[in-house]
Amino acid sequence: MIKALIIYTQFFSRIVIPKAVDMSYLRRGLPFLTLFGLLLGLISGAFYYLASLVLPGMVAWVLTLAFDVLLTGGFHLDALADTADGLFSSRKKERMLEIMKDSRIGSNGVLALILYYALMLVLYPYLPEPRWFIVASLTMVGKAGLSLQLYRMVYAREGGGSGDFFRGSKTHHILLAQLLPLALSLLVFGWKGLLAYSLVLLGAIGYRRFVYDKIDGHTGDTLGASVEIAQLLYLLGLAVLG
Numbered sequence: 001m002i003k004a005l006i007i008y009t010q011f012f013s014r015i016v017i018p019k020a021v022d023m024s025y026l027r028r029g030l031p032f033l034t035l036f037g038l039l040l041g042l043i044s045g046a047f048y049y050l051a052s053l054v055l056p057g058m059v060a061w062v063l064t065l066a067f068d069v070l071l072t073g074g075f076h077l078d079a080l081a082d083t084a085d086g087l088f089s090s091r092k093k094e095r096m097l098e099i100m101k102d103s104r105i106g107s108n109g110v111l112a113l114i115l116y117y118a119l120m121l122v123l124y125p126y127l128p129e130p131r132w133f134i135v136a137s138l139t140m141v142g143k144a145g146l147s148l149q150l151y152r153m154v155y156a157r158e159g160g161g162s163g164d165f166f167r168g169s170k171t172h173h174i175l176l177a178q179l180l181p182l183a184l185s186l187l188v189f190g191w192k193g194l195l196a197y198s199l200v201l202l203g204a205i206g207y208r209r210f211v212y213d214k215i216d217g218h219t220g221d222t223l224g225a226s227v228e229i230a231q232l233l234y235l236l237g238l239a240v241l242g
Helices: 002-012 030-054 057-072 075-087 093-101 107-126 131-148 162-166 171-189 191-215 220-241
Strands: none
Touching: 002 030, 030 057, 030 131, 030 171, 057 075, 057 107, 057 131, 075 093, 075 107, 075 191, 075 220, 093 191, 107 220, 131 171, 131 191, 131 220, 171 191, 191 220
């Protein structure tokens, strides 16, 4: 477990842990991926809680979104933009994959980021309490959404890439990764939390089908984008039901 948490911290955040860990633990440690998400999310949750003590809630929320970018380096936001540029380019598969590898951001990527943050801001007033816990759980839910994409994953690129480290993930590891977010959603929000999480599950199925129809598999970018999509769906579910 410790090696998995270390490699996830090194891979998904800007927190420096000067210890070498084999990259195979990205896949082997999958049952602990959501635990890592919760531990990382608690840092943002604590930041939001402290900020909300002295600032209006919306201001604390916006600052927390900025803090999260500093904490993670916008790792999955970059993937969301690249995915939007590629999959909505109306090109053939090979060209879509080339576009996603381009370091430059296009109009579709810009629009995706604008819509992402617009939804984040619009949903905030409708979220139930405790909001600090919602902030803390978002990274966990996002990583749960990522793990769902790994079920019998086909990798779209022939030469491999960052997402290829997850290929061959075991089904029972994916299921184990769902237990923590399911349990906490039920514990904190009751049946409404379970319904909100079910939206993440349904969204994961629909997103996977959409990506596979476009490029016949996943890439590191499409996997990263699934994290942000899962977070938005969870917030949407809590806002509607709350």
